[in-house]
Amino acid sequence: MTILLFMRQSSLLVMKSKIQSDKIGLVCILRYRNWMDNLEIFGRYFNTGLHILFLLFKEHLIFLQPVLLTGLTGANFIVDIIHSALLNPAEEVPPSSPPALADITSPATENMAAASLSDSASSLPRNVVIKTEPETEGGLLFGSEGVLVKRDPVVSLVAPVSGLQPLAWSQDHRLAVCTTSSLSLMELVCDVHNNKQDLALHRTSIPVPTEAYKLRVGPAAEQAQMTEKFSTHPDPTIRQVFLADKVMNPSVGVHKGIKYASWSPLGCDSGGRCLLACLTLDHRLTIHNSHKRLEWNMLVDLTKKYSERLKERRYAKKDNKPPQANLLDFEELQRRFRMQTPLRMEWSSIYTIKQVQPDNTCVDVEMVLLAVLMENGDLVLWKFVLPFLNGPDVVFYDIIESGVTRPSDLAWWEYENADRRMSGLIVGSEVGPVKIMPVSLSGVKGYFTLRHPVILWKECDEIAVENIKCVPMIHPIHKSTCSLIVASRGCYVFWCLLMISPAGLNVHNSHVAGVHSLPVVSLAVSQHGVAVYTCSLDGWIKKLTPTFTENTLIFKQEDMLWPENLTGRRIHGIAVSRNGAYIAIVSTQGIVDSHHPVHRTYQVHFMALKTPETAAALLLKSPTQNLYKMADLLDLVRWQILKNKSIPASLQEELDQRIQEVDSPYLWRFKLFLVRILYQSLQSPPSDHRWKPTRKESKVLVRDADEEDGEDEDDAEQGEEGDEGESGEVKLEKEENREEQIAEVQAWINAVETHLMRENMKKVLGVVYLNTWIAQNTSIPTCGLVEYLSKDTNDRASEVLIGHIKNKMNKQTFSERCTLCQDVLPFTDHKQAICKNGHMWLRCVLSYQACQTLTFRRCLLLDSIARLPKPEDPEWIKKILQAPCTLCDSPMI
Numbered sequence: 001m002t003i004l005l006f007m008r009q010s011s012l013l014v015m016k017s018k019i020q021s022d023k024i025g026l027v028c029i030l031r032y033r034n035w036m037d038n039l040e041i042f043g044r045y046f047n048t049g050l051h052i053l054f055l056l057f058k059e060h061l062i063f064l065q066p067v068l069l070t071g072l073t074g075a076n077f078i079v080d081i082i083h084s085a086l087l088n089p090a091e092e093v094p095p096s097s098p099p100a101l102a103d104i105t106s107p108a109t110e111n112m113a114a115a116s117l118s119d120s121a122s123s124l125p126r127n128v129v130i131k132t133e134p135e136t137e138g139g140l141l142f143g144s145e146g147v148l149v150k151r152d153p154v155v156s157l158v159a160p161v162s163g164l165q166p167l168a169w170s171q172d173h174r175l176a177v178c179t180t181s182s183l184s185l186m187e188l189v190c191d192v193h194n195n196k197q198d199l200a201l202h203r204t205s206i207p208v209p210t211e212a213y214k215l216r217v218g219p220a221a222e223q224a225q226m227t228e229k230f231s232t233h234p235d236p237t238i239r240q241v242f243l244a245d246k247v248m249n250p251s252v253g254v255h256k257g258i259k260y261a262s263w264s265p266l267g268c269d270s271g272g273r274c275l276l277a278c279l280t281l282d283h284r285l286t287i288h289n290s291h292k293r294l295e296w297n298m299l300v301d302l303t304k305k306y307s308e309r310l311k312e313r314r315y316a317k318k319d320n321k322p323p324q325a326n327l328l329d330f331e332e333l334q335r336r337f338r339m340q341t342p343l344r345m346e347w348s349s350i351y352t353i354k355q356v357q358p359d360n361t362c363v364d365v366e367m368v369l370l371a372v373l374m375e376n377g378d379l380v381l382w383k384f385v386l387p388f389l390n391g392p393d394v395v396f397y398d399i400i401e402s403g404v405t406r407p408s409d410l411a412w413w414e415y416e417n418a419d420r421r422m423s424g425l426i427v428g429s430e431v432g433p434v435k436i437m438p439v440s441l442s443g444v445k446g447y448f449t450l451r452h453p454v455i456l457w458k459e460c461d462e463i464a465v466e467n468i469k470c471v472p473m474i475h476p477i478h479k480s481t482c483s484l485i486v487a488s489r490g491c492y493v494f495w496c497l498l499m500i501s502p503a504g505l506n507v508h509n510s511h512v513a514g515v516h517s518l519p520v521v522s523l524a525v526s527q528h529g530v531a532v533y534t535c536s537l538d539g540w541i542k543k544l545t546p547t548f549t550e551n552t553l554i555f556k557q558e559d560m561l562w563p564e565n566l567t568g569r570r571i572h573g574i575a576v577s578r579n580g581a582y583i584a585i586v587s588t589q590g591i592v593d594s595h596h597p598v599h600r601t602y603q604v605h606f607m608a609l610k611t612p613e614t615a616a617a618l619l620l621k622s623p624t625q626n627l628y629k630m631a632d633l634l635d636l637v638r639w640q641i642l643k644n645k646s647i648p649a650s651l652q653e654e655l656d657q658r659i660q661e662v663d664s665p666y667l668w669r670f671k672l673f674l675v676r677i678l679y680q681s682l683q684s685p686p687s688d689h690r691w692k693p694t695r696k697e698s699k700v701l702v703r704d705a706d707e708e709d710g711e712d713e714d715d716a717e718q719g720e721e722g723d724e725g726e727s728g729e730v731k732l733e734k735e736e737n738r739e740e741q742i743a744e745v746q747a748w749i750n751a752v753e754t755h756l757m758r759e760n761m762k763k764v765l766g767v768v769y770l771n772t773w774i775a776q777n778t779s780i781p782t783c784g785l786v787e788y789l790s791k792d793t794n795d796r797a798s799e800v801l802i803g804h805i806k807n808k809m810n811k812q813t814f815s816e817r818c819t820l821c822q823d824v825l826p827f828t829d830h831k832q833a834i835c836k837n838g839h840m841w842l843r844c845v846l847s848y849q850a851c852q853t854l855t856f857r858r859c860l861l862l863d864s865i866a867r868l869p870k871p872e873d874p875e876w877i878k879k880i881l882q883a884p885c886t887l888c889d890s891p892m893i
Helices: 220-231 236-244 302-312 330-338 612-620 628-644 649-661 665-682 705-725 728-771 782-789 796-809 875-881
Strands: 002-008 012-018 028-031 040-047 050-056 063-066 101-105 129-132 149-156 167-169 174-178 182-188 201-207 258-263 276-280 285-292 295-301 342-347 351-356 362-374 378-385 394-401 407-417 420-429 434-438 454-457 465-475 480-489 492-501 504-512 520-526 531-536 541-548 553-559 570-576 582-588 603-608 832-834 840-842
Touching: 149 201, 167 258, 167 570, 167 582, 174 258, 182 258, 182 628, 201 295, 220 236, 220 330, 258 342, 276 342, 285 302, 295 302, 302 362, 302 394, 342 407, 362 407, 407 465, 407 480, 407 492, 420 465, 454 492, 454 504, 465 520, 480 520, 492 520, 492 553, 504 553, 531 570, 612 628, 612 649, 628 665, 649 665, 665 728, 728 782, 728 796, 728 875, 782 796
Parallel strands: 520 570
Antiparallel strands: 002 012, 028 063, 040 050, 101 129, 101 504, 149 603, 167 174, 174 182, 182 201, 258 276, 276 285, 285 295, 342 362, 351 362, 362 378, 378 394, 407 420, 420 434, 434 454, 465 480, 480 492, 492 504, 520 531, 531 541, 541 553, 570 582, 582 603, 832 840
């Protein structure tokens, strides 16, 4: 090995190394900073006789940035960072520094040996794609969504963040932040009753239990004997391991806080929202839901449930063979603790299975699986029958022995193409390998199981695998379904492309290098318009956009531009909203005046990734046809209307044209949302705060009578001049125009609401007609709905439906009656019912029955109410009551 050092203008250093080895390729780009006076050697890397020297020159600190490690066999790569402030994130690299190589990707079938900068182009294979990183000065490549736009408010946390991945954003627009005192939760609500431009966030929290949880691995007497033996063991290799392990020996002090949080898919709890799995630092795994507004309930403690199961099986492995050793054997003690210490947990998608009833009929039942990764590499699967209500509804499903040593992260791999479905669990290791373990599902239609585990990366290079994400994609060239798996491995981003062909499962993998100079802290993936966002301790956020080629992928890199008040902050994690409209960033202060701050404050910032115009276009083309699922995009459109006090003309024209082409309820609800926000933008801001008490008496200052008389005369003269300068008629005219505009918008709102209600009434009447054989009194006011729809004589569809309903009713009327006076409740309004005695009841927006009870459900946006289903209601009525709000698609809480 020869090392050539070239000095240029006393500030440029390029290290060029040619390594005669068939196993190792390494390219190092060196950046520098003033630090030391003498040339020293402080690092050494050993492998097959190879020594790479890290050099420190006078007045320059050379900053090591690994570019790519691929095809390494049996190599260990260890980098020790000596100085804590190698590169200030706010500083830019001097123009005279060597250019950075952005990303080099290659298929898994090729072994690429990275050469030096000068001869890299000639030594690389043809199918390797090299892309250059954007320059740090004036050459940034930003697309239309490359600039982060800061949104208020900035949420301050009361405690430091905890866990390696502290942020998790759910499909129902709730953000979970792991802290040392609680799990802080923020719900993004697209409020239609507020005219403020800030984000509407509803904050709640789940506190960390005060009592530390202790894992049980045997009888209490045997555990006490074990503690006494190993705490005073004569062998220091055993004694020190036992005393330092906070799981086996909690007396040394257990960390308090949240280690990890994971959200289930939408529609898993009784309200049709997401369940929350919470793992504390003392290894307690619990499941929570928010059945009521801003209230969280713990449904089941899975750690306790699994501990009881292991106790019943006498801590046997999957083969049910009881262990031969007891707790006094140190290896057996470690095995029992590691087999019930959870590290990560992830939810699967929702599956539909056939379930046999007692009368031998089959019904479709939905379920979801929760995979829990244990410290010994076991994967424990829990089955949740939906909707999940309480603890007894969760059942132990299966256990999979992955064989992964020192596991680090977990993710689901799910493949779906036409009527074929496959799934597996991606397991990463701190040592380096990544594999997919097969998951067997019985009773799922069209489900296939992998025969063997799939190795995605097999090299044990001691680079830990973190932040595993899996994204389903469509290959634009082959027109087939494929899966993109990305993960962080040190400074690199590991990617793997899985494609299923008639020949079998094809695996292409490689690394994206040169993304960050320090290890990647967090990684997030935007599902819509697939983009990978990475962040590091160096303070930069990078966006990686995959592009398909014939056989592989290339990634376009972009530096996300930071707002000025966020530069230099230390980032702990990022998360992207459901539709990629926002990115949440949790950060704290960086180095201030070359010193670490004594007291740190942790904040959550929200940045807009898309423009309002892009969000509006996505809303018009939404495949889900549900406003609630697109709430993050809706908030961007809301922000634009409140800021401009008008609906964009292009959006309004496009929406009206689509409504004429396809008369969809979703488009009408979108139109109602726009008009409501326009109405709020026209409202004048309140002059006085509602919480502020009004003062009737003002303070009187005692002064001389002459001074008071003189000041009164001056004030009177100034008032007369002001009245002459300002025209009161202009103000009055503006106020009248504003009131007229508000009245027009209000009439517009009423017209759209009436249209939506009439369409939903016809839908409800159709369900009644299909599920009733003869005239019968149901909880739905059928006769009232018929009379209400009959008022519009131009609706041909309602006339036909009313004719069929009247024939089935056979001139029978079932009128609603007031529970207070037993008088008839006429159906004159779809919002409320008033009897002759003045008793008023609100109507259910789903069944249109008058809610005459003290308990009912309310829409998330407070638009309407819905009654609770009764045990005597038939299934088709319960199904009607499970629907979301007719006006805004929000769930009923």
